[in-house]
Amino acid sequence: MNHDFQKDIAGCGLTGLISKKRTRVSGAIIAKSLTLMTDRGNGLGAGYAAYGIYPDFEEFYAFHIMYDVQSARFSVEEYLKDNFHVEKVEEIPTTPVPEIAINPLLVRYFISPLKDKVTGSGGEEDFVVNVVMKINSEIDGAYVFSSGKNMGVFKGVGNPSVISKFFRLDEYEGHIWTAHTRFPTNTPGWWGGAHPFTLLDWSIVHNGEISSYGINKRYLEMFGYKLSLLTDTEVVAYLFDLLIRRHGLDVETACTILAAPFWKDIDDLDPDEKEMVTALRQTYASALLNGPFSLLFGHKNGLVGINDRIKLRPLVAATKDDMVYMASEESAIRAICPVPEKVWAPRAGNPVIVTLDN
Amino acid sequence: MFEIDAKDKYYRDLNEEVRAAVDSGEKDIRLKNVNGQYYLATGLRGKVNITIEGVPGNDLSAFMDGPTVNIKSNAQDNIANTMNAGKIVIHGSAGDVLGYGMRGGKMHIRGDVGYRVGIHMKGVKRQSPTIIAGGTAGDFFGEYMAGGVLILLGLDSPEESPIVGDYLGTGMHGGTIYIRGPVQQKYCGAEVGVMETDADDKKVLEKHLKEYCADLGLDLKEVMSRPFKKLIPVSSRPYGNLYAY
Numbered sequence: 001m002n003h004d005f006q007k008d009i010a011g012c013g014l015t016g017l018i019s020k021k022r023t024r025v026s027g028a029i030i031a032k033s034l035t036l037m038t039d040r041g042n043g044l045g046a047g048y049a050a051y052g053i054y055p056d057f058e059e060f061y062a063f064h065i066m067y068d069v070q071s072a073r074f075s076v077e078e079y080l081k082d083n084f085h086v087e088k089v090e091e092i093p094t095t096p097v098p099e100i101a102i103n104p105l106l107v108r109y110f111i112s113p114l115k116d117k118v119t120g121s122g123g124e125e126d127f128v129v130n131v132v133m134k135i136n137s138e139i140d141g142a143y144v145f146s147s148g149k150n151m152g153v154f155k156g157v158g159n160p161s162v163i164s165k166f167f168r169l170d171e172y173e174g175h176i177w178t179a180h181t182r183f184p185t186n187t188p189g190w191w192g193g194a195h196p197f198t199l200l201d202w203s204i205v206h207n208g209e210i211s212s213y214g215i216n217k218r219y220l221e222m223f224g225y226k227l228s229l230l231t232d233t234e235v236v237a238y239l240f241d242l243l244i245r246r247h248g249l250d251v252e253t254a255c256t257i258l259a260a261p262f263w264k265d266i267d268d269l270d271p272d273e274k275e276m277v278t279a280l281r282q283t284y285a286s287a288l289l290n291g292p293f294s295l296l297f298g299h300k301n302g303l304v305g306i307n308d309r310i311k312l313r314p315l316v317a318a319t320k321d322d323m324v325y326m327a328s329e330e331s332a333i334r335a336i337c338p339v340p341e342k343v344w345a346p347r348a349g350n351p352v353i354v355t356l357d358n
Numbered sequence: 359m360f361e362i363d364a365k366d367k368y369y370r371d372l373n374e375e376v377r378a379a380v381d382s383g384e385k386d387i388r389l390k391n392v393n394g395q396y397y398l399a400t401g402l403r404g405k406v407n408i409t410i411e412g413v414p415g416n417d418l419s420a421f422m423d424g425p426t427v428n429i430k431s432n433a434q435d436n437i438a439n440t441m442n443a444g445k446i447v448i449h450g451s452a453g454d455v456l457g458y459g460m461r462g463g464k465m466h467i468r469g470d471v472g473y474r475v476g477i478h479m480k481g482v483k484r485q486s487p488t489i490i491a492g493g494t495a496g497d498f499f500g501e502y503m504a505g506g507v508l509i510l511l512g513l514d515s516p517e518e519s520p521i522v523g524d525y526l527g528t529g530m531h532g533g534t535i536y537i538r539g540p541v542q543q544k545y546c547g548a549e550v551g552v553m554e555t556d557a558d559d560k561k562v563l564e565k566h567l568k569e570y571c572a573d574l575g576l577d578l579k580e581v582m583s584r585p586f587k588k589l590i591p592v593s594s595r596p597y598g599n600l601y602a603y
Contacts, residue, residue, distance in 0.1 A: 314453065
């Protein structure tokens, strides 16, 4: 038997940045940070989320859609034309790279819902969410990578530098970026399974494993979400949508629900806080994320980094001027910000919440 | 002094260069512009000094047996896994899971350390590892500790503020933890006894901290000026009879 083999032990890697003053940063920068952690992944998935990249179309929902089969495109476009004003359609610009032999068709749409199609109390955003769920679960071979305004996701099967080159990331400028290199463990490595996972402008990159996936999935299904992307991380994007957009909670409260304090620590809180956190844990027991995770949560107003409650995955944060960086490794930050003003490792379960200046 | 410029070098290539330099008899090696390269000084043996400028990557000094590694900045996770002998000095802070199963040698850190530091450290007779951290530590400090010495100083914290996290010494069944700050029993593992230090402990502390202060340019008297708590397992060999009936 041949024992002379080399095995790389790795986990996923993530990195993100935000300019609080909305200074737009080239995609080449975040790609450089992620590429430093290439060996945390294994080439079966990498991706980037960018905010502020479509200022000329900021009024429109930007749909990035992946098609496994050409026929899916016809079905989706027919459906979109029935329900949206379509401002612009184009294939997402890509560059052929030798590492990617076959890629799905990738198309983006700048669209706005037709007024008479939007019914019910949820308004336009509920309508868009339903459309995303319908495409992902009912149209075979079509998957929505992103559906927010003035943002977009670029992801696929490949290493960080390959995916960045393939999507010509250096041609985009954004004021918030998140990025991920994947080492799939329990679920397949496919284009739709790469991170970030998104819904509207909520995006998630995640290192770890959501052991509570089954409970979270069934909970989300009660609210009409359809989990169709074969990966645990999908629940996190939808949970943020549910808690923040639909239930009107703030980011901090949503984080308290997802990474709730242990009961023994709740017992030590002062009475008011104890009552509040107890109510949150009881009301949202099925939204608790269990298992090891560090994740970055991007949205139109900011960037959040959070760990699981006993810190089973790494997360480092740093600041420089109006920039905040968060990554799995300090060196990934220093690759693009060699001398930060402050570097720290956030405590387990304590979110780092960064909001854009007004 | 043998210099290697690590800028943008892939970790395997850099480690090959370091090992080649050690094999050719270099005793003093400086790595410049390091950023994130994994496994530096891992598996290295013998008397060699390695100075690292920049942030080294994960799994530094795993299985190391003899060398001295001096890091001028912060360091990342998983340092000194199963390290057998030698010394690591870190002038900044370091991450999680330091000294996992460490069985000998020393790690001196000036700043803060993360979670699970000293997890499963072990020692027998003269083979006893030491980790000293100058700042604060996260949860699970000394988890499953079986031997050796862990010292946490809280040098940058006010006297009464907590410097160590929850689940302190959970599963501990050997070794000693010294904390230069308050310790609450409710944050300790069930096996942990919290004691006051005596004259013998002071001797042990002074011996370890004298070298620590010399490495990092600190004043021993200042470091010894606050009281320490001593943590030891109160049930020795709790599973000693597990298979004996």
